[in-house]
Amino acid sequence: MDKIIVRGGNRLEGSVRVEGAKNAVLPVITASMLASEGISTITDVPVLADVYTINEVLRNMNADVNFADNTVTVDAQQELTTEAPFEHVQKMRASVLVLGPLLARYGHAKVAMPGGCAIGSRPIDLHLKGFEAMGAHVHVGNGYVEVNAPGRLHGAKVYLDMPSVGATENIMMAASLADGKTIIENAAKEPEIVDLANFLNKMGAKVVGAGTETIRIEGAEKMYGVHHGIIPDRVEAGTFIVAGAITGGNVLVENAESEHLRSVISKLEEMGVTILEEENGIRVIGPDKLLATDIKTLPHPGFPTDMQSQMMALMLNAYGTSVITETVFENRFMHAEEFRRMNAQMKIEGRSVIIEGPADLQGAEVTATDLRAAAALVLAGLTADGYTRVTELKHLDRGYVNFAEKLAGLGADIERVDENGNTVNPFMQTEMPAEEIVIEAES
């Protein structure tokens, strides 16, 4: 089992490039199944375990998928099958994003029910409510959800009780081939929603309002394979911004899109971090003394839950009392226990964590509980006294490309090793066929 070993104390300097966004590429790849004519070419694709998993899901459905040189091509012109088994859904919950495209194109889809995971219960009731409004019948049984639409889906008005990212995406994809107009109210506004809408528009649908709370989709008769470049990963960017700030460093995060990171930037500025928007990215200059602040995670444009654990690492190094309130997921504080192993002082009260800083962080053996926790523990290790060893890197590999190598490039004392202590890099071989990668299940 691989682990990352990091010794704290080095100030990070230099530049690091952000990859394409994991949370944008996964729905775009599933949306490519809507194209019954032409091949989709998706560029700026990060070499992540999740991308291999979604490619496998599509191949399993008879789509012809290739992945090389950060480019995925999907040929879905032939007849596809319409089922995603448990073995895929358990690896990655985003597999449920095949439901919308398959339902729209074939009037049928069957996917294993995603259970809860390390960050809490994650139901898909809002996805299903949207499909039902468009004329589909939903049946849940034997661990599967099966959706049937006799005839073509029809446009509908769908109000989401909360702005779920996945539900917005699934309903947008289903509506793209439906008869008539669909209106999604209280839709998610994340940048990845806009990226998906841009892809669907190129394919032949008419999606208006993505990025606002009301999205209107005029269904197309047929959709076509097109070329699409994926937006930069705002969470990876935010993670490297925190890496610069936490070490008092000076780092240029290339390809970072400041428009997507407003809430993160403004909180870091409150903490005394200097953020400069430069032509090719965001420069972060860490202060001598970080100041405490409070954050509350919210749907976009609020503070992203996917940056919560990295902020916890930063707040542990700040002077004063910081409070984090997690409102998006019900149980996303598993990493707090791991930080405690590193001598962090904090108290969990319901949905909030109260952090007393600065902590005298000490290197320890810690376990990643989800992908952002994995990154956050490494960030804390950058400032801890001595060596921190982070295990369960299967989580990290879902969302970060060459994380240890990128940090080493900025001057961190860090290495990824296998169980024999040999240096490893799982994703340097970017053209490795999916079959050769063994991806363990998400917890």
Ligand SMILES: CC(=O)N[C@H]1[C@@H](OP(=O)(O)OP(=O)(O)OC[C@H]2O[C@@H](n3ccc(=O)[nH]c3=O)[C@H](O)[C@@H]2O)O[C@H](CO)[C@@H](O)[C@@H]1O
């Ligand atoms: C692959 C991907 O893009 N993942 C992101 C996506 O996840 P995902 O799309 O799963 O997140 P959602 O926005 O759907 O979930 C937000 C909240 O809504 C709840 N909910 C969701 C759907 C539903 O039908 N019923 C329901 O109650 C969830 O339990 C959760 O508490 O958005 C999250 C919130 O920004 C991010 O943390 C994830 O990184």
Ligand SMILES: C=C(OP(=O)(O)O)C(=O)O
């Ligand atoms: C929670 C995340 O992803 P997923 O929804 O794929 O589990 C994440 O990217 O932090």
